[in-house]
Amino acid sequence: MAAELSHRSPARAARAGAHLARVVRALVVALSALIVVGSGTRAAAESRPRYGGAIVGGVAGAPVGLDPTRARGPAEVQLIELLFDRLYQIGPGGAVLPRLAAGPPVIDGNVAHIPVRPGLTSHDGSALGPADVVASLQRLRTSPAGWLLAGVGDITALGDGVRVELDGPTPDLAARLAVPMAAITRRGQAPTLADPAGTGPFRLARLDRTRRVISLTAFADHALGRPYVDTLTLGWFPSPDGEARRFETGAAHVSLGGATAFAGHAPKFAAAELQGPASVLVYVGFGRAHPAVLAHREFRRALDLALPRAGLAAVGGGERIVPTTTPIPLELGGDPIDDHGRAGDLDGARAALRLAGAAVPDLAPAGLPSLRLEIGVAASRPGDREVAERVVRALDKLGIAAVVTDVEDAALRQRIEAGTLDLYIDHLPALAVEATLLYVAAFEAGGDDWGRTQLRATRPAPAVWARAWRERRPILPLLHRGPRAHVRTDVRGAAFDALGRLGWADLSLWGKPERSGGTRQP
Secondary structure (H helix, E strand, O other): OOOOOEOOOHHHHHHHHHHHHHHHHHHHHHHHOOOOOOOHHHHHHOOOOOOOOEEEEEOOOOOOOOOHHHOOOHHHHHHHHHHOEOOEEEOHHHOEEEOOEOOOOEEEOOEEEEEEOOOEEOOOOOEEOHHHHHHHHHHHHOOOOHHHHOOEEEEEEEOOEEEEEEOOOOOOHHHHOOOHHHOEOHHHOOOOOOOOOOOOOEEEEEEEOOOOEEEEEEOOOOOOOOOOOOEEEEEOOOOOOHHHHHHHOOOOOEEOOOHHHHOOOOOOEOEEEEEOOOOEEEEEEEOOOOHHHHOOHHHHHHHHHHOOHHHHHHOOOOOEEEEOOOOOOHHHOOOOOOHHHHHOOHHHHHHHHHHHHHHOHHHOOOOHHHOEEEEEEEOOOOHHHHHHHHHHHHHHHOOOEEEEEEEOHHHHHHHHHHOOOOEEEEEEOOOOOOHHHHHHHHHHHOOOOHHHHHHHOOOOOHHHHHHHHHHHOOOEEEEEEEOEEEEEOOEEOOOEOOOOOEOHHHOEEOOOOOEOOOEEOO
């Protein structure tokens, strides 16, 4: 039903896609009902989701900005998906479904036609059509996320849709256009706080960085129908257990902290626990503060081998943690970590460091005592410091001193982009279910354009991607984090998608919350 590509006529594809788009939200809600939140009796008595009310939840850190093309971390991606829509979305089971598009791309040789749904409006009430799509994609092309359009030529408005010229076969075109960075804004404008130019299921009412809160209101004219709740409030916290403590008092409907965050205390209201896929990559990134050191492949290999990742399973606030050496999550086809990755290989690490020291004086035995590296972590993600301290210990085993610096999120982004850090801990949410796109996103996170060049050429086999990753090491994967949500029993429709993101727009309220006897499995 949700084939990514079609060779039907544009008109037939548009009619079929429009029907498919209308049922997407209903399909998501229906499937999420299989994950019963609350007692079976109450769930069985429920007839349909109700409109109205307010839900309070959280995000994993502070969003730095609103521009989809510049999004990096999970918090930004989550907010952008609520404020802006793409042509396509990842549906249940990882299928690519139309969203603002009226159907799948229709391919004729090296040209694709994407039908755009009629009657679309942006948050300010202005009409949204093919011209806005073209302007948004043209802005995407020149942005840091321009790799999504690698191998894509001219994009023009044509009739009720968009004409896309392709350099060659592009079977993942719809999947690329489902990535949050490919969101459509009014007239392709870069969003600002004063004028977000939004198109998604919620409008931005307030983003208060001082109070660490995001306030959203339902968009009544959304393409897939308005969200069920009237308002959605999301917050972030400076302490690892801040969100869980708020949930414990009954002041929130959803907590994304794991069970250990409650420290043995039962929340005020009964809740069910939902486990999402471990899809958010936590990694070590490389800056340019000591360019000769940080760019050397043998130094990167030395640090990679010196890291015993097995201990990382204990970090965090109870989320599912999967130590890894690859950017591909297990649920999306990644390889499990091997014994060397779990325990580390200190002898191999020291051998690699000797090779690096032969070429870089700072890494030679005489230079190591004077070398001191700075590792930046986001202040809004306190768990990252624990990860960084483990990197410090690995460097110490190599005779390299390091210090961890907590940096406000916007300042950390600036320092990463300017290259003034040595190392940093960052998060990369899964942007697609295809391994190829996951690899390219990870290469791009490390500032390496090797991946995007492969999108323009014949696609390498999976083994080629893996070999290139080991050789180049643009970033060092440490673990994949899976959200573990606690959801009050008066909340319906809670489910994670294939990429590990909670469907906030599909949540609804039903009845009154039950007093807690503890947190239970659904």
